[in-house]
Amino acid sequence: MSKPGTDGGPSQSGARRFISGVVEGFYGRPWTMEQRTDLFKREQKWGLNTYLYAPKDDYKHRMYWRDLYSAEEAEQLIALISAAQQHDVEFIYAISPGLDVTFSNPKEVAALKRKLDQVRSFGCRSFSLLFDDIETEMCPADKQAFSSFAHAQVAITNAVYQHLGEPETFLFCPTDYCAAFCTPSVSQSSYLHTVGEKLLPGIDILWTGPKVVSHKISVESIEEVSSVLKRAPVIWDNIHANDYDPQRLFLGPFKDRPTELIPKLRGVLTNPNCEFYPNFVAIHTLATWCKATTEGGQRDVEMGDEEQDPCYSPQRALIMALTDWLQEFMSTDQPGARLRKEASDEEPMQTDMGESAYVPGPGENRLYTAEPLTLDDLKLLSELFYLPYEYGPTARTMLQELDWLRNHSPAATEQTDKTAEWCSRAQQFDDMCEAVVQMFNRLSNAPNRSILYDLYNYICDIKSGVGLARAYVKTLGGQGQPSAQLMNNDPEPWGFRGGLSGEFQRMLPCHGNRDLFRHPPTTAVYCIRPYCPDDKMEVQRIFREMQRAGEGKVPLMTQPPRICDGLSAGEVSPSPHCALVLEDDTGMCGYALALTDAKPAAAKIQRAVGDSMFEDFPSLVTMQVLPRVTDPSPAKRMIGQLLSSIRSSGSRGAFCELRQSDRRMLDFYTKLGSFKPINTAGLPQDIIAMGTGL
Incomplete structure (x- = not known):
């Protein structure tokens, strides 16, 4: 290649x-x-x-x-x-x-x-x-x-x-x-x-x-x-x-594709935003990535990321693209650009020869003059409309600050010593909101109207959203009455988003669980500890709760049991050193159990399993975590510790049994990479077996 x-x-x-x-x-x-x-x-x-x-x-x-x-x-x-x-x-x-x-x-x-x-x-x-x-x-x-x-x-x-x-x-x-x-x-x-x-x-x-x-x-x-x-x-x-998604636009750099891919690919084609002109960044940064290995790129030391690609820096590629894009914004030679009259020897055209140019008097508003668009404006624009899986640094900071200001407002807490900090951070948040407004103003007055028209719906929307947040923070700080812009019992149509699509989404149980900024943030502290006899009741509770959640149209009592069900229900004891529980600040929220020898448990439910199956995968694992655990890392650590204990017992491999309706756990084991589907005789139709060698 x-x-x-x-x-x-x-x-x-x-x-x-x-x-x-x-x-x-x-x-x-x-x-x-x-x-x-x-x-x-x-x-x-x-x-x-x-x-x-x-x-x-x-x-x-x-x-x-x-x-x-x-x-x-x-x-x-x-x-x-x-x-x-x-x-x-x-x-x-x-x-x-x-x-x-x-x-x-x-x-x-x-x-x-x-x-x-x-x-x-x-x-x-x-x-x-x-x-x-x-x-x-x-x-x-x-x-x-x-x-x-x-x-x-x-x-x-x-x-x-x-x-x-x-x-x-x-x-x-x-x-x-x-x-x-x-x-x-x-x-x-x-x-x-x-x-x-x-x-x-x-x-x-x-x-x-x-x-x-x-x-x-x-x-x-x-x-x-x-x-x-x-x-x-x-x-x-x-x-x-x-x-x-008609509400999203992506102006971040081409990234998260290492340049080591280049010799292993036949090529790369980007299928970018529907709007043509905002694709400048997407295509420009892809071109920089494609040339990285031939032109000898270098690590972006400012990022401080040890895993940064040594041949390509997304941030440097982005700045290069935005620098070039700024020239197009300011150009009157592009299609759709607004012609600006440059200084010349010609006399300015007068619409009213009887009056001179208006000059504001003392105490009156000064004339509005549009400042030129800057590179910092385009950097801010990119960070507000970054990539599908992440916001830019400024956007993340604004979300984090709004979350902190909301949870620590003087009205919500009685800690007066924090009031000074709250006011300081509220002012910083207001300054960031003002920067968005000024970016909008300068962008709206850029000469190249074709680019602006592709961006206009998006920048109007973010300006409005930022304005609502800004007014809310001022209200929290006691600066005047609650703003009429904020949501109330009779909101203006422009005060909320989504239309009918938004109404449907807000009625669904999954609404909001895929926001890039999550509340509470996924930084909860989890504790993994060995299972003890006193945990039996809680494990059973979690098992029953997840059973009910996955029943669907067919009651589980009418479905054939899995070998692991007796283990979760407490009818079979886990093997020594092969049982873990997961806790958060609320209590137990998951468990991982194993049998180093699964044959007796299979015999107990009269499951016929081929000898070759138990030769390759003699051990059984089962794991479950409650939906409130949105971070997969604790579950991965539990299964890793469990497999390590099984391996130390001398086992050659371990398997798990999953119901086809349990898409969450099927997705988890598939993404682990080590577990693969296995065919085994006597497996009920609705059960999938996955195994891993040790």
């Missing part, structure tokens, strides 16, 4: 060049032809080399994929492909037939070939077939013709690839395009194995990482999927995508 050159061209070794660039693959209004041409200029300037055309709302790309382009549409695509070529950007045309294609019908395959032949006649030489976000159930005709959904997709993709003469760049997007979609895991996915084995080797495969929107993409995860796919993937990166 070649590393990207600074010009995005092929490496000197002759290997295929590293694919780097942008995929227009979001749901929503597609970009205009003018914006796409602007994108090609930026890609060429920054060293990126690829554009994947896949807008979900181009109806001839997806819903009406069989329809040929009209003469007018063809003219636009020809111009777009030509513009990409003029800027040394590889134009990849993608088509998504998966909504309704019948894979086994030769007429459907012919229609797909005919459509791509038309696009090839426009000058396009690179193509992509996408099967993302579609139903996985095949129609009866396809079930008769193909042994699996994967075989059907591979057959049509290989046929089209060969029909087009096996182009150098041909991308395939699988239906299971991230680890979270793979059943039961990436390494054991029959779908991915079929794709890897049957898809022709010249076809590259798109992959989004551990999730649809991946927080981090590790080298280990890419090595795992590459092994299954038998080729290095092309990352379709949704880190800056915002089409799933």
Whole structure:
């Protein structure tokens, strides 16, 4: 795998060049032809080399994929492909037939070939077939013709690839395009194995990482999927995508992808925000990341992070991008920019020749003059609209300060000695709010209106939210009557957020549990200690509580028991040194128990288990934690200590049994990485066994 050159061209070794660039693959209004041409200029300037055309709302790309382009549409695509070529950007045309294609019908395959032949006649030489976000159930005709959904997709993709003469760049997007979609895991996915084995080797495969929107993409995860796919993937990166939430925008840097990934990938394409102009940061920082290993980046010592990538600093990349973006904000040469009259020898135009310019008198308001936008303004903007999994430093500080001010207000506490500290921190919070307001004002007066119009809804929203918080803090400090802006029994429509969608979310039990800033913060102190006989009743209580929570439509009393149920219910005693309990400041909130020899417990419930199962996994573990434990770390520590004790007893392996309805614990064991699904005779239909070697 070649590393990207600074010009995005092929490496000197002759290997295929590293694919780097942008995929227009979001749901929503597609970009205009003018914006796409602007994108090609930026890609060429920054060293990126690829554009994947896949807008979900181009109806001839997806819903009406069989329809040929009209003469007018063809003219636009020809111009777009030509513009990409003029800027040394590889134009990849993608088509998504998966909504309704019948894979086994030769007429459907012919229609797909005919459509791509038309696009090839426009000058396009690179193509992509996408099967993302579609139903996985095949129609009866396809079930008769193909042994699996994967075989059907591979057959049509290989046929089209060969029909087009096996182009150098041909991308395939699988239906299971991230680890979270793979059943039961990436390494054991029959779908991915079929794709890897049957898809022709010249076809590259798109992959989004551990999730649809991946927080981090590790080298280990890419090595795992590459092994299954038998080729290095092309990352379709949704880190800056915002089409799933109209209230969010992402202006933070490309990060949490180590540059060690570059030689292990075929390429990286970012699928960014729906709004075109705010993607400056996303694309600029991706370009910096792609060039990091060739230009010799360096550690950002200011970050103080020992795990920081030695070749790429997200913070430095962000400052570089914002510095360049500031020039565009202030430019009147960009499309949509507001023309400003510069100083000249011409006489200013007078609308009323009888009056001179207004000058305010003593005690009157001074004239409003807009100050120019600054780099600090753009840094603040980025931190307020950072990334899907984190806020920028200033945004985090504001949330933390508001939380502290709310919980320590003079009215809520009787500790007068803290009043001075509260007032000082309230003033600091007010200063931060004022900085947001001033940023909004300067941004609103920047010459380039095209960028502003893409940002306007978001900056108006954050200004309003900050204003409400600011008024609330003033009220807590006793500075006047409660503001009319604050929520009351008869609020103004603009005083709350969310509309009908927000109403639905607030009625659901999960509302708020995925906020990036959580209250109470996930810094609770947990205690893990050995189990003692007095804990039996509490363990049983937790066991029964979690049973009731997972009953669903089928009562557990009618379902076959698990081997571990007797252990949690106190009918079977755990093995010595193989029992732990978890406590927080409220009391016991979890437990982890084990049997070094699970055969007697299996016999007690008359479960037939093959001897080979107990040879590989003689020990049994069970664990449960209450939902109030939102931090997975204590559970991981408990299971680690438990497995260590089992190993010291001489056991070769341990297994657990989970009900399919217990998605929480299934997710926990899967993410541990060491536990894998195991097939064992006599396992009831609704129970899944997972084991790990010791």
